[in-house]
Amino acid sequence: MAKRSAGILLFRRIHGSAEVLLIHPGGPYWLHKDEDAWSIPKGLIGEGEEPLSAAKREFLEETGTTPEGALIDLGAFRQPSGKRLDVWALEADFDLAAFKSNMFRMEWPPKSARFEEFPEADRAEWFDIENATRKIAKGQKPILAALLRRLGSTPRALTSPAPR
Numbered sequence: 001m002a003k004r005s006a007g008i009l010l011f012r013r014i015h016g017s018a019e020v021l022l023i024h025p026g027g028p029y030w031l032h033k034d035e036d037a038w039s040i041p042k043g044l045i046g047e048g049e050e051p052l053s054a055a056k057r058e059f060l061e062e063t064g065t066t067p068e069g070a071l072i073d074l075g076a077f078r079q080p081s082g083k084r085l086d087v088w089a090l091e092a093d094f095d096l097a098a099f100k101s102n103m104f105r106m107e108w109p110p111k112s113a114r115f116e117e118f119p120e121a122d123r124a125e126w127f128d129i130e131n132a133t134r135k136i137a138k139g140q141k142p143i144l145a146a147l148l149r150r151l152g153s154t155p156r157a158l159t160s161p162a163p164r
Contacts, residue, residue: 063121
């Protein structure tokens with residue numbers, strides 16, 4: 001059975017346009033990657049855990065902030081890996097100065113028997129939809145399109161298939 005993840009796409013409206021909060025994955029593999037590398041705060045759903053609970057937990061772990069407010073169910077999105085990603089949107093502001101991610105431990109460099117700690121996410125930024133479309137991982141682009149459909153707008157840059 002394919003693994004399942006859950007996440008929350010935070011958005012705000014600035015002068016009539018939507019901006020979304022994306023995070024950049026931490027660790028040495030992602031250090032020099034930018035386009036198609038950013039993500040919504042998300043992670044695996046634990047055994048017996050409700051998807052929405054997992055989405056809220058992951059948001060807290062990856063941003064340091066508890067998401068509060070009315071959530072909009074954007075649906076489930078099949079990722080290139082086959083994983084299913086359940087996503088909710090939340091209209092709220094986020095102070096980038098408050099960003100703080102959990103750490104993870106991994107062997108680095110590989111096969112060195114040395115372990116280092118890295119942040120799950122090394123930074124967060126607000127992006128307008130056009131820039132977010134370039135930055136977000138390819139499998140998550142349909143999430144942006146789903147948000148725009150819910151908000152009643154669809155820029156030409158986001159002609160993506162509907163969520164599955």
